[in-house]
Amino acid sequence: MGALGHINQYFWKYKWLLFLGIIFTLFSNFFGVFPAQLVRYALDLVTETINIYFLFKGFSLQKAFYEIFGFTLFFYGGLIILMAILKGVFLFLVRQTLIVMSRHIEFELKNEIYTHYQTLPLSFYRQQNTGDLMARISEDVGKVRMYVGPSIMYGLNLITVFILVIYSMWQVNQKLMWYVLMPLPILSISIYHVNSVIIRKSEEIQAALSQISTFAQEAFSGIRVLKSFVREKKSVDAFTEASSAYRTKSLGLVKVDSLFTPLIALLVGFSTILVVYIGSQEVIAGRMTVGNITEFIMYVFMLTWPVTALGWTSSQIQRAAASQKRINEFLEAKSELTTGKQIRQEIIGNWEFKGVSFAYPGSERLVLNNVNLMISAGESVALLGQTGSGKSTVALLMARFYDPSAGEILLDGISLKDWDMAWVRSFVGFVPQDVFLFSTSISENIRFGNDALTQQEIEVAAKQADVYANIMEFPDQFETILGERGITLSGGQKQRVSIARALAKNPKMLILDDCLSAVDTHTEHTILENLKQVTVGKSSLIISHRVSSARLANRIFVLADGQIVETGSHDELMASKTLYYELYQQQLNEELQQVSTQPN
Structure with a gap:
């Protein structure tokens, strides 16, 4: 995260968009988590009153009981639909703040890099190639935007969902909560080990992409020379070789990324089994209801996407760090042409x-x-x-x-x-x-x-x-x-x-x-x-x-x-x-x- 510290100045500049994004994320997830409790109330209502309903079979009171019973379920259903609508509204506002903020930061960062390019002397350009300069202002900035936009959005979503879900679990049954959270340390350790591989491969991929950009730019600029010396096939072969190297490095990163999804699916499935098994024992002991088990299973699935996004977010942050490190190398390059008195006066021409x-x-x-x-x-x-x-x-x-x-x-x-x-x-x-x-x-x-x-x-x-x-x-x-x-x-x-x-x-x-x-x-x-x-x-x-x-x-x-x-x-x-x-x-x-x- 050290290289990404350069972006903090832009977070401060667009702090109100970031602040509103955090608030909207909190509300969006609140309206996403609360329906699990409504489902528990509705399911407990059914399991606890269904036998009473059948006791009045053949009596006129059964109809009145059914109307009250049906209205209550309809009321819970209406609340769940309302919560879904509110979640969607706030989710829209989240994207209109955090993603919009990322586009503003992308704009600012590109301008900063391009403006800095203009201040660098010819000696800098003698040592660099055009493709690498272009890659850092386009591809690398794009990777950084994924960090300041989607990665932060999913990161905030993960944090708020965890806080709300764990608090709700704690209120229901602390023992079952600990069993649900048991697989998470395994996931954290796995991410820690895989991230070191991801950042190394990301740096290799960006370097390979710069080489391809440079090669293509030179080939297009010198197309007349290529054709006059009949070197088209050699040029295609060289480009294919460079692209093949880029493909190999990219596939290596894909293989590492692909470890996250099956691992998370396995851990979520294991958590679900624990909820059903331990929850059933708690129901038999009279410490929980069937509605609580359903509520916990919903909480487990609520954690599925944020935990899945944790791997993706970590990968994107590592890629952004590798890209920002490359950007910082150029931003830290200074002109050796020192400025003096900066005189502006009429020029004679001697x-x-x-x-x-x-x-x-x-x-x-x-x-x-x-x-x-x-x-x-x-x-x-x-x-x-x-x-x-x-x-x-x-x-x-x-x-x-x-x-x-x-x-x-x-x-x-x-x-x-x-x-x-x-x-x-x-x-x-x-x-x-x-x-x-x-x-x-x-x-x-x-x-x-x-x-x-x-x-x-x-x-x-x-x-x-x-x-x-x-x-x-x-x-x-x-x-x-x-x-x-x-x-x-x-x-x-x-x-x-x-x-x-x-x-x-x-x-x-x-x-x-x-x-x-x-x-x-x-x-x-x-x-x-x-x-x-x-x-x-x-x-x-x-x-x-x-x-x-x-x-x-x-x-x-x-x-x-x-x-x-x-x-x-x-x-x-x-x-x-x-x-x-x-x-x-x-x-x-x-x-x-x-x-x-x-x-x-």
């Missing part, structure tokens, strides 16, 4: 890297090593380097998805750690290397950074990104619905829509992380010319491995093995005839070869 070094969490290899870089307000700077040189890492550090391992990043002379990053990011147009588009319309994707954009502003941004003509060719134009991750569009179109999304935001600073790699040279030149006009007066960083993307910048930094090895304008770097010059010649030769190999 950036400075002072001796910045960085290694990704879990790795000792320095991706950046003592980098010094400056971007003045309104200046266009290019960062050029080959694959793996650390270019994209610079962009991630500027957005403060990570903090430097050493050194400091300053924005307008203030440490980036002291800025309110939500404020800073609202002024930055960031186009990441890994383009991501949402499964909605093109216009909604472009509007993503600013909900107040008009259709005209969306179209202007699309024209600046040189994707307007492509969009207009679709039947639904800007209302075209994209598939998952923008699968409807080509690679170059996705990159240009992503650029349009950043430009539509009208940012004060622009970071383009190798976002033109999938477009042809002509389109790249058109976009860069448009960007040259758009970025006037804005601080911009163009990250690329292409010299053609960098040459329009005011200054160019050449990055190699995590260090800046050259700085200058295009003409200055060409005159130096070092790494930049070599990259330019290499890429120029590649383009000439591509042109020469194209058919006439």
Whole structure:
């Protein structure tokens, strides 16, 4: 129950629903237990007066006696029906309080987890898989809801029924009560031993389910790769193997759960035999009536469902504990990005890297090593380097998805750690290397950074990104619905829509992380010319491995093995005839070869 302590805050928030649920449960079970006494009164009435009734056979008094006798039985029957109706009403109210409370708590817990996910840094997501994240916010929360709803409802029902039934038994015959309760310790010991197995198997099942979710998510996201390499059968076989492991673990849990029902049925049957045997002796001794035996048998069957639910409830609580433990692991994960002064003030756009070094969490290899870089307000700077040189890492550090391992990043002379990053990011147009588009319309994707954009502003941004003509060719134009991750569009179109999304935001600073790699040279030149006009007066960083993307910048930094090895304008770097010059010649030769190999 330690892991489930996290839920107590929600019990307190919805304490009135919980309190009313307890009251309604008490009333519901009272009207369920009391009819047993009415049955006893009615049966005793019959057994004690039936002989008197037959004594008046042939006399007119027998008819009057019969009317009184029949009215009394009818009265008891009416009361039993009324009690059944009242029990049903209060049972309805129980579900409208406790089950409704569980849905509210489910809603709160999912929001808490999702909100916490948003606060975690990229380093957390690098270490987790999507399927596991989804399983904890869906499957695991569902298991916890079974605890805060049905399990608590049945638990309260068990407690109140036991209190009412044992009190009623005590009032009738204490000796018979102890015989009826004799099998219960055996049941308790059995549950204690089985629960340890249940919690272990539940954790294994949830882990297996996360693996299946992850596998399916990756298969669906990478369906084009699967099909292009003809790996469908291998994928199905792997999924079948994972599902088989999940099935085996689930069947193991079912076998353990199946021990409860026959055990409880055996114990209830044994209790009934004891009631009849010991009760008969008590009747013969004159300490009980036949009605009391019937009443006790009804009490035994009243305990049947709560005791049966005890096994189910225990199982659900153990599963919920295993799931909440998994949830708590993520809720206890904290961001290593410490917050400073949380400054919000006008941003000018001066950036400075002072001796910045960085290694990704879990790795000792320095991706950046003592980098010094400056971007003045309104200046266009290019960062050029080959694959793996650390270019994209610079962009991630500027957005403060990570903090430097050493050194400091300053924005307008203030440490980036002291800025309110939500404020800073609202002024930055960031186009990441890994383009991501949402499964909605093109216009909604472009509007993503600013909900107040008009259709005209969306179209202007699309024209600046040189994707307007492509969009207009679709039947639904800007209302075209994209598939998952923008699968409807080509690679170059996705990159240009992503650029349009950043430009539509009208940012004060622009970071383009190798976002033109999938477009042809002509389109790249058109976009860069448009960007040259758009970025006037804005601080911009163009990250690329292409010299053609960098040459329009005011200054160019050449990055190699995590260090800046050259700085200058295009003409200055060409005159130096070092790494930049070599990259330019290499890429120029590649383009000439591509042109020469194209058919006439």
